[in-house]
Structures are given as C-alpha cells and as structure tokens.
Amino acid sequence: MHDDQVHVTTEIVATLIRDQFPQWSGKAIQLLASTGTVHAIFRIGHDLSVRFPLRLADADETLAVLEREAQASAELAQVSQFPAPEPVALGKPGAGYPMPWLVQTWVPGTIALDADPSGSHAFAEDLAVFIAALRGVDTQGRRFSGEGRGGVLAHHDDWMAKCFEESEGLLDVPRLRQLWGHFRELPRTGADVMSHMDLIPGNVLVAGDRLGGVLDTGGFGPADPALDLVSAWHLLQPGPRETLRRTLACDDLEWERGKAWAFEQAMGVVWYYVESNPPMSKMGHQTLARILESTE
Template sequence: MHEDQVDVTTETVATLIQEQFPQWSGMAIRLLPLTGTVNAVFRIGDDLSARFPLRPAGAAEALAVLEREARASAELARVSRFPAPEPVALGEPGAGCPMPWSVQTWLPGTVASAADPSGSEAFAGDLAAFIAALRKAETLGRPFNGEGRGGVLATHDDWVAKCFEQSEGLLDVPRLRRVWSHFRELPRTGADVMSHGDLIPGNVLVAGDRLGGVLDTGGFGPADPALDLVSAWHLLRPGPREVLRRSLACDDLEWERGKAWAFEQAMGLVWYYAETNPGLSGMGHRTLRRILESVECPT
C-alpha cells in the first residue's frame, strides 16, 4: 500500500519466533488480510497475534513507538468492558526484519468491514458505551500529543488541500472544498478526553449485531472529545447514528466536529488507497457520502 513498505513473510516470522520466543515455536502462523495501513498482522497459534510495522523507521524510533502503544493498549484494556488486545511481548529486529515488532493477545470476532453493523441500534448503543467509558478515564494531566487527528482542525489545511488536488476526477471537489471551509472554522470548547483515536470498521469487532471488541488501541490518549465520533460516520447509518448521538448527549458543535474529523480522514482514504487498497478507498467514499447527505451546504 506504500511505496516504501516493508514486507515480512510467514517464514521470517517463524524464524523470529524460533530465535526470540522459542516457547511459541511450532505454532501455526497465518498472515491476516490487511484491514489497516500501519502494520502487517500475523496470527500465532490460537491466542496470539504479531504486528510488524509497514513503514520503515529507525530501530530506536520504532521501539519507542511500540513501547508507547503497549502502554496505551494496557491502559485502555483496564477501562473498557469490551475486549481489547493486551500487550504480551516486544520482539527485536532480525532474520530479515529491520524493525522491532510486537505480540498481543488475539481477539475472536469479525471486523466491521466484513460484518456490516451499520443498521444495528444495539451495536450503536454498545459503541456509545465504549466511547463513554474512555471519556471517563483520567487524562492524568496529559494533553493531546499533537500527532494526527484530535487537536485543531485548521492545522490540517495543507493535508486536506493536497487531498483535494489528488481527488480531481474522483470526487465533487468544489463542493467538498465548501464543506471543509465550514468544518475548519468550528471552534473547540471541550477539554481533552481519553479517546481511541481511530474508530474505523477495520478496528472494530462485531459479534452478531453487537460490539464484540476493539482493535488497534495503541493510540489511546487525550484528544478532542469529538474525535471518536468519527465512528458515527464510518460505521453507522442514520438511525443507529442518532442512537449514538443521544446516548453520548452530543451538542450540535461536538457533533459537527466529529463529522469534520471523519471528513478529514475520509478525504485521504479515497485517493491514497484508490489502487492499493480499494476497500479502504471505498470506505472513504461511503463516509463522505454520509457526511454530504447530512450537511447544510450549498450544492
């Protein structure tokens, strides 16, 4: 999916496990279909998964990221009643793998990109309960770390402008420019709260029509209270979306800011993954359609 992508094979993973974690050697190793953009994920036996960064970085830098993600994942697991992967071990570079890697517990279930829960009000209620539990967790005085989404909308102007340029012929760019001109001006009023940070279908597990668990929890941290509301647009149809809004008692401003963060994310997905990950690109298209159906903006 990336020009500089680091590819790891099952043979490499088997060698790394034999050398570094021999207690797991002999377990079946399966590369899982990619649902995210940051890591390749391998299932190890029945109870573990190993994650390998896709983008190259220095070993020390990559290790610092993995250690931070492990702490965040452990912290989220303590405050959520919904299952989340828990850190087990950190692996070292070797056997053709240039960067550190991580091992987590495996969660059963089907990702929402494969089992569409968008019409389930019960799922929407579960999702709201998950977000509410994170919001109640203590920030411990930590502010938003300034990385990615979750701070000031207008700081993403350059990225969104690039997305508009790359999306000519793919999207109704003039209309989307008008929508962003409204979103970027939305004021921030609420203090940071603890947030998952990336509630997209590939990071959510479905069991029946309920929330079965949440993945990719290493970004758990303080952010705009509206950030996790991206899930309303990535995951839900109008009826269940209203269930989520009522359950979280979102006012108009917070709701619009959540829509704005979903817009910023979706704009990048459409063009960047148009050829390399059509599923993610299609998700971006769907999210933008949902947003455009909801906004009061000149056509």
C-alpha cells in the same frame, strides 16, 4: 501501499519466533488479510497476534513507538468492557526484518467491514458505552500530542489542499472544498479526553448485531472529545447514528466537529489507497456520502 514498505513473510515470522520466543515455536502462523495500513498482522496459534510495522524507520525510534503503544493498549484494555488486545512481548530485529515488533493477545471476531453493523441500534448503544468509558478515564494531565487528528481542525488545511488536488476526477471536489470551509471554522470548546483515536470499520469487531471488541488500541490517548465520533459516520446509518448521539448526549457543536474529523480522515483515504487498498478507499467514499447526505 507505501514506497518505504518493508516485506514480511511467514518464514521471517517463524524464524523470529523460533529465535526469540521458542515457547511459541511450532504454533501455526497465519498472515491475516487486513485493510490495515500501518502494520502487517500475523496470528500465532489460537491466542496470539503479532504486529510488524510496515514502513521502514529507525529501530530505536520504532521501539519507543511500540513501547508507547503497548502501554496505551494495556491501559485501554483495563477500562473497556469490550474485548481488546493486550501486550504480551516485544520482539527485536532479526531474520532480515529490520525493526522491533509487538506480540499481543488475539481477540476473536469479525471486523465491521465484513459484518456490517450500520443498521443496528444495539451496536450503536454499545459503541456509545465504549466511547463514554474512554472519556471517563483520567488524562492525568496528558494533552493531545499535536500529531494526527484530534487537535485544531484548521491545522489540517495543507493536508486537505493536497487531498482536494489528488481527488480531482474521484470526488465532487468543489462541493467538498466548500464543506471543509465550514468545518475548519468550528471552534474547540471542550478539554481533551481519552480517545481510541481511530474508530474505523477495520478496527471494530462485530458479534451478531453487537460490538464484539476493538482493535488497534495503541493510539489510546488524549484528544478532542469529538474525535471518537468519527465512528458515527464511518460505521452507522442515520437511525443508529442518532442513537449514538442521544446516548452520548452530544451537543450540536461536538457532533459537527465529529463529522469534521470523519471528513478529514475520509478525504485522505479515498485517493491515497485507491489502488493499493481499495477497501479503505471505499470506506472513505461511503463516509463522505453519509456526511454529504446529512448536509442536504
């Protein structure tokens, strides 16, 4: 998926486990099929998972990132009433893999890409409960880091310009440019709240027609209160989407900003992953279709 991607195999993982965590040596190792774009995920036995960063980076910098992610995951797991992975250990470079890596608890379930919950009002209510719980966590003076989504919409103009250019032939670019012209002007009114940061179908687990758990929780941190509302557009049909909005009591501006963040994310994944990760690209198409349908 990336020019600087690092190759990780089950043999490398087995060697790293044997050398660094012999207590888990001999457990079955399974590379998981995943739409994830940042880590390779392996299951270790029945109760552990391991995340290996895919993009080559300085080992010390990677360690600092993984330590922050582990702390964020532990904090989110404490406040969520839905299952979420918890950090267990940090591994070191070795066996031909050049960076640190993170061991977490395994959370069972089916991701929303494979068990579509989009028509479930119960799932939408659960999702609202989860988002509200995160919003209720004290930021302890922390502010949005300035990286990625969650700050000022207009700061993404350059990225969006690239997305529009790369999306010629894939999407109705003139219409989408016009829509971004509206989104980028939406004012920010609320203070930062704690957010999951990436509530897309691949990071949400489904149990029946309910929310079964959440994944990729290492980004938990302060951001625009509207950011986690991307889930309304990535995950839900109109009826359940309205249930989510009503349960969270979103006003018009917050709701529109949530739609704007979903738009920004979807525009990026459609073209970037069109060949390397088709399910992610398809997710972007679906999200944009829902957004456009809501503006008609």
